[in-house]
Amino acid sequence: MPARPLPKRPRIASTITEQSLSPANEDSVAANVRAALAEDVGAGDKTAALVPASQSASATVRLREPAVICGQPWFNSVYRHLDEQVSIDWLVTEGGNAEANDSICRVHGNARSVLTGERAALNFLQTLSATATLTRRYVDAVADTGTIILDTRKTIPGLRLAQKYAVRRGGAENHRLGLFDAVLIKENHIAAAGSIANAVRAADSSGVLVEIEVENLVQLREALTTSTDRILLDNFSLGELRHAVEMREESSSRAGLEASGGVTLDTVRDIAETGVDYISVGALTKDLRAIDFSMRFSFDHEPDNES
Numbered sequence: 001m002p003a004r005p006l007p008k009r010p011r012i013a014s015t016i017t018e019q020s021l022s023p024a025n026e027d028s029v030a031a032n033v034r035a036a037l038a039e040d041v042g043a044g045d046k047t048a049a050l051v052p053a054s055q056s057a058s059a060t061v062r063l064r065e066p067a068v069i070c071g072q073p074w075f076n077s078v079y080r081h082l083d084e085q086v087s088i089d090w091l092v093t094e095g096g097n098a099e100a101n102d103s104i105c106r107v108h109g110n111a112r113s114v115l116t117g118e119r120a121a122l123n124f125l126q127t128l129s130a131t132a133t134l135t136r137r138y139v140d141a142v143a144d145t146g147t148i149i150l151d152t153r154k155t156i157p158g159l160r161l162a163q164k165y166a167v168r169r170g171g172a173e174n175h176r177l178g179l180f181d182a183v184l185i186k187e188n189h190i191a192a193a194g195s196i197a198n199a200v201r202a203a204d205s206s207g208v209l210v211e212i213e214v215e216n217l218v219q220l221r222e223a224l225t226t227s228t229d230r231i232l233l234d235n236f237s238l239g240e241l242r243h244a245v246e247m248r249e250e251s252s253s254r255a256g257l258e259a260s261g262g263v264t265l266d267t268v269r270d271i272a273e274t275g276v277d278y279i280s281v282g283a284l285t286k287d288l289r290a291i292d293f294s295m296r297f298s299f300d301h302e303p304d305n306e307s
Contacts, residue, residue: 026073028161033077035158036120041082045116056300057111059118061104061125064292068136069098070169071128074162075105078121083113095132095169104293111299118295126290127159128166133291135170135284138268147272147279150175150258154282163285175280176209184232185212200226211258220244224253230278235261238274245275 063069072094079086086109092098104125107114138149149172155163164174176182183203185196193199196212196219203210204227211230214220217240223231224247233244241259248257258278259271271279 025161025165029073029077030081032074032124032159032162033081033120036123037078037081040120041116045112048112048115051111051115053110053112055111056109057114057297058300059107059114059295059297061107061122061293061295063098063100063102063104064294065100066133067098067129067291068132068170069096069104069125069129070094070132070166071125071162072105074124074128075121078117078124079107079109079113082117083110085109086113086117107295114297122293122295124162126293127156127288128162128169129291129293130288131163131166131285132170134288135167135172137265138279138281138284139171141265141268142272142279145269145272147276148173149268149284150278150280151284152260152280152282153178154286156285167284170284172281172284182208183210185210185228187213187215196222197226200228216240217243217247220247224248224251224255226253228255230256230258232258232260232280233276238270241271241274241276 069092072090076088079088086107089106089108090104091106092102092104098104135149135151142149151164151167151172151174153160153176160177164177167174176184183206185193185199185203190196190199190212193202196214200210200212200223209229210227211232212223212226212228213232213234214223215234220231220233231248233241236244236259244257248255256277257275258280259274259276260280263271263279263281263283268279268281
């Protein structure tokens with residue numbers, strides 16, 4: 001199927017996403033890291049305290065399975081918060097592909113600091129690499145169709161900016177960041193407003209992207225008569241999606257069409273080939289299996305001065 005022209009409407013819903021996530025919002029990263037260290041280290045690492053205070057250590061992070069590497073700003077920040085003298089040498093670029101048994105980075109510094117930061121740093125790396133890796137699989141699955149993969153708000157609490165950053169590293173784009181930066185009109189909003197047209201009319205002056213969710217072709221027909229920027233086709237069959245694309249093309253609407261609901265790697269290509277502009281996938285940020293990393297240490301022991 002030949003690639004379609006890019007959608008006529010904005011390609012990302014949020015007007016603040018680029019600023020917030022490129023390459024990663026430092027304030028958000030720092031807040032994530034402070035929270036992670038507070039729950040893991042608390043008042044101090046009692047086990048690391050058994051190591052001589054002057055001892056230094058080196059550690060190599062290795063990958064145990066193929067992955068898209070993501071989370072370096074958080075990994076770095078963990079060690080900056082613990083000990084600014086710890087050095088980190090990255091061997092794989094952020095967003096780059098790596099294979100099983102590849103060395104990802106080398107860490108060197110005070111042994112207590114390197115040991116204390118190990119789990120918090122790896123937690124960020126394994127979680128965000130999981131999001132980026134799964135995202136890349138979806139993006140690759142729809143390659144050359146012209147369809148854009150989007151994330152959703154189904155994120156790990158406290159890690160929304162981090163996961164949406166990882167989605168972009170995986171090659172997809174972000175849907176709205178939260179309830180505050182785009183309008184998404186759903187069934188209950190329509191019921192409260194009295195009709196689809198009333199709901200869109202009320203949102204027209206919001207100054208942000210306006211999207212409306214429809215559940216059938218009758219609702220779609222009404223939505224296509226409004227000024228909405230995008231229409232979300234909720235749980236449409238493949239046949240309904242094709243019909244929806246035809247209806248949009250036959251109308252005067254410039255709205256982008258977004259398919260959503262139960263999308264998997266097995267179905268995403270077929271959905272893209274119906275001609276929709278976007279496919280939103282909650283699995284990118286909620287159905288995760290952490291990427292498997294290991295951190296292997298070597299310790300620089302003080303010479304024995306006893307005769």
